[in-house]
Amino acid sequence: MRGAKALLSAGRGDVDLTSLAFADGSHHMSNKRCELPDKSWRASKKGYEEVHVPAAVHQPQPGEVLVQINGAEGDPNVMPEWTRPAFEGMKALNRIQSRMKSVALETNENLLLCAPTGAGKTNVAVMCMLNVLAQHVKPDGKGGLGILNKPVLSENKSAH
DSSP: OOOHHHHEETTTTEEOGGGGSOTTGGGOOSOSOOOOOTTOEEEEETTEEEEEOOOOOOOOOTTOOOOBSSSOTTOTTBOOGGGGGGGTTOSBOOHHHHHHHHHHHHOOOOOOOOOOTTSSHHHHHHHHHHHHHHTTBOTTSOBSOOOOOHHHHHHHHHHO
């Protein structure tokens, strides 16, 4: 590969992608020796290879506590009562969700969560949405946000 200066052509900021391509294309593997975890398996197919790796089973760390959905109001390891309908059918948040609860539900901090499929990112997003909704509750306890369905929005748009 050429140096970074050579990648920028004529000062326009264009990047020469051809110079970045691997000579072996998608068949490039820098690690020639690859060991898979126990109970993993491979299946060679025409034009590709499937590699199945079982999900890791994590043991709780000493002192790690999962946030419970139901429990004593005010306990930091229990979801607030007003949030519980959103998590109906669950007993507790998982490890990632429990660690993200305070930021997602109790602060206005920006949040970036990268986790594997099935790790619980959607429930963290639900906590973020509940946080925003809670900020718009009126003193009488009613919601301060109006939610319109699509046909109503379409009618308003065509009226203008």
